[in-house]
Amino acid sequence: EEQMVASGGGLVQPGGSLRLSCSASGFTFSAFWMTWVRQAPGKGLEWVASVKTDGHEENYVGSVKGRFLISRDNAANSLYLQMNNLRAEDTAVYYCARFGHYIGYYYQYYYMDVWGKGTTVTVSS
Amino acid sequence: QSVLTQPSSASGTPGQGVHISCSGTSSYMPKKTVNWFQQLPGTAPKLLMYNNNQRPSGVPDRFSGSKSGTSAFLTISGLQSEDEADYYCAVWDDDLHGWVFGGGTKLTVL
Numbered sequence A: 001e002e003q004m005v006a007s008g009g010g011l012v013q014p015g016g017s018l019r020l021s022c023s024a025s026g027f028t029f030s031a032f033w034m035t036w037v038r039q040a041p042g043k044g045l046e047w048v049a050s051v052k053t054d055g056h057e058e059n060y061v062g063s064v065k066g067r068f069l070i071s072r073d074n075a076a077n078s079l080y081l082q083m084n085n086l087r088a089e090d091t092a093v094y095y096c097a098r099f100g101h102y103i104g105y106y107y108q109y110y111y112m113d114v115w116g117k118g119t120t121v122t123v124s125s
Numbered sequence B: 001q002s003v004l005t006q007p008s009s010a011s012g013t014p015g016q017g018v019h020i021s022c023s024g025t026s027s028y029m030p031k032k033t034v035n036w037f038q039q040l041p042g043t044a045p046k047l048l049m050y051n052n053n054q055r056p057s058g059v060p061d062r063f064s065g066s067k068s069g070t071s072a073f074l075t076i077s078g079l080q081s082e083d084e085a086d087y088y089c090a091v092w093d094d095d096l097h098g099w100v101f102g103g104g105t106k107l108t109v110l
Helices: none
Strands: A003-005 A010-011 A019-023 A035-041 A044-050 A058-060 A066-074 A078-082 A090-105 A108-115 A121-122 B009-012 B018-023 B036-037 B046-048 B061-066 B072-078 B085-093 B098-101 B105-109
Touching: A003 A090, A003 A108, A019 A035, A019 A090, A019 A121, A035 A066, A035 A078, A044 A066, A044 A078, A044 A090, A044 B085, A044 B098, A058 A066, A078 B036, A108 B036, A108 B046, B009 B018, B018 B105, B036 B061, B036 B072, B046 B061, B072 B085
Parallel strands: A010 A121, B009 B105
Antiparallel strands: A003 A019, A019 A078, A035 A044, A035 A090, A044 A058, A066 A078, A090 A108, A090 A121, B018 B072, B036 B046, B036 B085, B061 B072, B085 B098, B085 B105
């Protein structure tokens, strides 16, 4: 069964740091881009960051650039999100998701088809 | 404010059909392929539709997707109580190099 399990969330003070992990199983982890998506309490989904298959390309939403770092260890089938200088507005459930990209002759499309259960990050003093 | 606009709520009675829209600008939406996600209360999102109208295996054929011009649509036919959830559309933005989500639609089955 293809699955991912996120962990590492918790309560942290403003300005603090936290490292989230996501362990993948049941599929070839190194073949897929990976992404983090978060959801603030009572709010919608927000894309946070994505990383290429080999870890050599990363993209971030503007609000976390310079504070968060996405990385992966393909040998360990694991995805990470290092979060520094945390703010109250970073409080959310963080989900990891597999990110697929199909390239056909006439068209291409993208999808996020396997999601982890989420881990909760609370930034508060 | 997302570039993808969804109605905040929708409703229907069991057995009915319901449409949920996801709208963008004329310069943006036509070039995108749309994903739809279902999020049941307290759970992770689940991919319901990709490439506008393709269902992953395991998704009932009561769910269908379409896209025309500046809008995409998720249609649920034969509504069931277990369809009560939040539904989100999303696209990959090549310029942003990131995913863009709609604000979400809360579906209530009356």
